[in-house]
C-alpha cells in the first residue's frame with residue numbers, strides 16, 4: 357500500500373476488554389486485529405485511542421444502584437448508555453490487545469478519564485464540548501484525511517468519524533476493520549448516519 361501524504365490511521369479502542377473474554381466484549385472484536393496490523397503497514401502516521409476510566413466511572417451501571425448494564429440514564433449532558441465496568445485505569449482489560457502490532461503509532465489519546473463524563477469520540481467527550489486535544493494535533497501535523505478502524509463500530513468509531521467529518525477532515529471508515537456492539541439496531545443506524553454525513557464506508 358502506498359503511503360499517502362496527509363493521511364492518518366485512527367485505531368480506536370483495540371483493548372482487551374472489548375475483545376472476546378473482556379468485560380465489554382464486542383462480538384468477534386479480535387478479528388479486526390490482523391486486518392488493522394496489515395493496513396497499518398501502509399501508514400506513516402497512526403494514532404491510537406484508549407478507553408480509560410477510573411473505578412466508579414459514571415458510565416458504569418455498577419455506579420448507579422438499581423440500573424442495569426445496557427440501559428440508559430439521563431446525565432447533565434444528555435442520555436448515556438450504562439455499561440459493565442470496563443477499561444479501568446491500569447487494568448489488564450484496559451491494555452491494548454497484545455496482538456496489535458503497530459510500532460510506528462505516534463500518539464495515544466486516552467478518553468473517558470473524567471469521572472463525570474463518558475467519552476466515545478477521539479475528539480470530544482460525550483458533552484460534545486470537552487476536547488481530547490486530537491483536533492489540535494492533526495492540523496499541526498498536517499494530517500487532513502482520517503481512516504478510522506477499531507471498536508466499537510457503532511459507538512467509539514461512529515462518534516470519532518462523525519466528529520472528524522464535521523470538522524472538515526476527509527473521513528473514511530473501513531468496515532472490515534471494525535466490529536459493532538449492536539444494541540437495538542445501532543449498527544444499522546451508524547451506517548445510515550455515515551451516508552447522511554458524507555463519511556465513506558469501505
Ligand code: VGL
Nearest residue numbers: 369407439507508511512
Ligand atoms: C466504547 C462503550 C463504552 C467503545 C467505549 O469503544 O465503543 N463503547 N466505552
Ligand code: ZN
Nearest residue numbers: 407442443468
Ligand atoms: Zn468506555
